[in-house]
Amino acid sequence: MPERLLQLHTEKQEVLDVDECGQATHKVLNQAGAFCNFNAFDDVALRSGVMRHDGRWGSDVLEELGAKVGSQEWQQKAADANRQVPRLETFDRFGNRHDAVQFHPAYHELMELGLSSGAAAFAWQNLGRPGAHVIRGALMHLMYQLDQGVCCPITMTFAAVPALAKMDIEDKPHAAFLQSLKEKLIAGKYNPADIPLSSKDGATCGMSMTEKQGGSDVRANTTQATPVVPGKEASGDAFWLIGHKWFTSAPMSDAFLTLAQSKEGVSCFVVPRWRPDGRKNAGFNIQRLKEKIGDKSNASSEIEYRNAWGIMIGQPGRGDGGPHSLGLRHWKFSPDEALCTARVPPRVRKMGLWTAIDSATFDATCFSRFGVRIRGRHRHLVTLGKGIGCTGMATCEDCHGSEQVLCLQTSPIGGL
Numbered sequence: 310m311p312e313r314l315l316q317l318h319t320e321k322q323e324v325l326d327v328d329e330c331g332q333a334t335h336k337v338l339n340q341a342g343a344f345c346n347f348n349a350f351d352d353v354a355l356r357s358g359v360m361r362h363d364g365r366w367g368s369d370v371l372e373e374l375g376a377k378v379g380s381q382e383w384q385q386k387a388a389d390a391n392r393q394v395p396r397l398e399t400f401d402r403f404g405n406r407h408d409a410v411q412f413h414p415a416y417h418e419l420m421e422l423g424l425s426s427g428a429a430a431f432a433w434q435n436l437g438r439p440g441a442h443v444i445r446g447a448l449m450h451l452m453y454q455l456d457q458g459v460c461c462p463i464t465m466t467f468a469a470v471p472a473l474a475k476m477d478i479e480d481k482p483h484a485a486f487l488q489s490l491k492e493k494l495i496a497g498k499y500n501p502a503d504i505p506l507s508s509k510d511g512a513t514c515g516m517s518m519t520e521k522q523g524g525s526d527v528r529a530n531t532t533q534a535t536p537v538v539p540g541k542e543a544s545g546d547a548f549w550l551i552g553h554k555w556f557t558s559a560p561m562s563d564a565f566l567t568l569a570q571s572k573e574g575v576s577c578f579v580v581p582r583w584r585p586d587g588r589k590n591a592g593f594n595i596q597r598l599k600e601k602i603g604d605k606s607n608a609s610s611e612i613e614y615r616n617a618w619g620i621m622i623g624q625p626g627r628g629d630g631g632p633h634s635l636g637l638r639h640w641k642f643s644p645d646e647a648l649c650t651a652r653v654p655p656r657v658r659k660m661g662l663w664t665a666i667d668s669a670t671f672d673a674t675c676f677s678r679f680g681v682r683i684r685g686r687h688r689h690l691v692t693l694g695k696g697i698g699c700t701g702m703a704t705c706e707d708c709h710g711s712e713q714v715l716c717l718q719t720s721p722i723g724g725l
Contacts, residue, residue, distance in 0.1 A: 345384050349451050350375030359447050363440030367431075371447055374426045378455045383422070386415040387456040390606035397598050397610075408595045409503055410561050410608045419459045419606070421499045423452045424511065429466040433495040458606030462513050462559035469514035469566055470494050472577070476622055481545025483620050486585040490514075490564055505583040506563055515562035517554045517580070517612065524555075527568050527575055527628070532614060534569040534576060534621070542572060544621050550580065550592070550614040560595050560610040567619065573626025578619035592617035 350356060350371045358364075359371065377383045393413040401407040427434065431445040445467070453460050473491040481487060490512060498511025506512060523529030532552025536542040550569050557565065564581040584590050592615045599609040 343381065343384075345379060345381040347379040348372065348375040349378040349454055350447075355447060355450060359440075359443055362443045364443040364447065366440065367444030367447070370427060370431075371444065371451070374422075374448060374451050377422065378451045383419075383455060386418055387606070389413055390415040390419055390456060390458065394605045395598060395608035397595060397608075399595065406591065406594070408560075408593065410595070410598070410610075412501075412561075412608070413606070416459065416606050417499070417501045419456050420462070420501070420513075422455075423448075423459055423463045424466075424497055424499045424513075426452075427497055428452050428460075429463045429513075430470075430495040430497040432467070433470050434497065456606055458604050461604070461607045461609075462515060462562055465516050465558065465562070465566075466494050466513045469516075469564075472566060472622060473579075476544065481620075482541075483545060483547065483585060486581075487545075487579070487620065487622075490579070490581075493563075501561070503561065503582065505587045506581065506585075507587065509563065512563040513559065515557060515559040515565045517557040517565045517567040519556040520553060521555045530568050530570060530575055532567075532569040534571045534578065534619070537618070542621070543625065544623055546621055548578060548619050548621055550578065550617045550619050552614050553596075554612045554614070556599070557610045557612045558607070560608055560612065565593075566622075567614075568628045569614075569619075571621065571625050575628040576621055576625050577623045577628035578621050580614070580617050580619040584618050590618050591615075 359367065390413045395416075396411045398407050398409045398411060423429070426448055427445060428448040428451075431448060432441045435441040435444075449460065449464065449467075452463065470491060473487060473494070476487065486506070489506060493506065493509060493512035494514055496511040499513070500509045500511055502509070518527055518530075519525070520527075520530050520532065522531065530552075532550055532554070534548040534550050537547040537549060542548070548569070548571070550567070552569060554567065562582070564579050567578050567580050568575050569578055570576075580590065580593060582590055582593060594613045594615055596611045596613055599611065601609060
């Protein structure tokens with residue numbers, strides 16, 4: 310009998326100790342302990358990918374977050390945040406419409422960790438510096454290992470910035486509010502209080518696109534947008550929204566990017582929880598929270614717009630195919646959704662997070678709804694943060710030729 314097996318056999322024969330609490334029944338053998346107290350950035354593939362793609366200068370912030378991700382303390386916080394699921398409070402105790410979600414305190418600590426570490430804003434705070442998107446992608450990858458729930462509002466906050474940056478805000482009716490929102494999305498600060506944006510030093514952004522009858526086909530959306538001031542129905546003008554949304558993530562965000570039908574067709578809007586004048590956006594009503602298999606720490610909701618106040622961004626009628634919708638999908642799903650490897654198909658995952666996807670065939674016919682029909686075989690080198698085809702605050706409309714094709718094709722990889 311091998312020496313180790315003999316040792317185990319001998320241990321089993323020993324008389325187990327008896328204490329005043331009772332008789333011990335067995336010793337725990339052949340069970341792994343908790344996987345904690347390590348640095349999650351000590352991942353050979355992750356570290357080498359960051360170094361190879363101009364991200365060496367971000368090592369300190371990655372090391373700091375990696376140590377927390379691997380610590381027993383933060384892993385326990387993530388477990389607590391998922392064990393006690395969010396709770397909807399439609400009304401306050403006095404009977405006033407409230408539309409608020411209560412979370413376990415650990416959820417807010419995790420949000421603070423992700424935002425202060427730069428998982429949403431690092432690339433925008435270091436705009437134009439080589440490797441900035443690589444480092445932010447790596448920060449997001451680390452957060453996904455800790456808790457995927459908070460990664461939903463964090464990645465939406467990241468993705469909303471290019472849509473706002475694309476607008477020529479200065480001459481818009483609500484320029485001050487839009488500029489303040491953009492600045493606070495990239496501040497890297499978290500304030501969970503349900504108060505006006507003007508009273509916060511940081512903000513988060515959710516997305517509210519999907520409707521029951523259309524799903525991902527946003528052309529079928531029925532939510533209607535009517536200008537607050539008749540005749541004022543251009544980008545930057547205010548609208549009243551009436552309709553429903555079947556899936557709205559992170560309903561306690563400070564603002565939401567949403568789609569609704571204007572006179573010209575499906576258009577994109579910013580709907581804040583609190584209006585610029587400090588009044589609650591009373592037409593934003595949470596109907597219920599979704600029951601989910603996983604990702605339980607974050608709230609996913611079904612909402613109704615009952616004359617919700619919103620600002621149009623981008624060109625009227627271009628919400629389903631203009632720079633904002635494509636840009637948002639591009640920035641949100643590439644690379645963030647791909648970082649969550651559970652969301653990536655096995656055939657893609659086997660290629661490796663940091664390796665090239667070469668001679669891949671992507672049938673992107675579904676993207677014909679965005680005005681572009683793509684089929685065929687293309688050779689692209691896709692690497693995290695560098696292979697997304699755009700730089701800076703660009704959206705897909707700024708890309709040309711093969712870059713635009715790459716933007717459209719990498720998005721469904723993450724979304725599958």
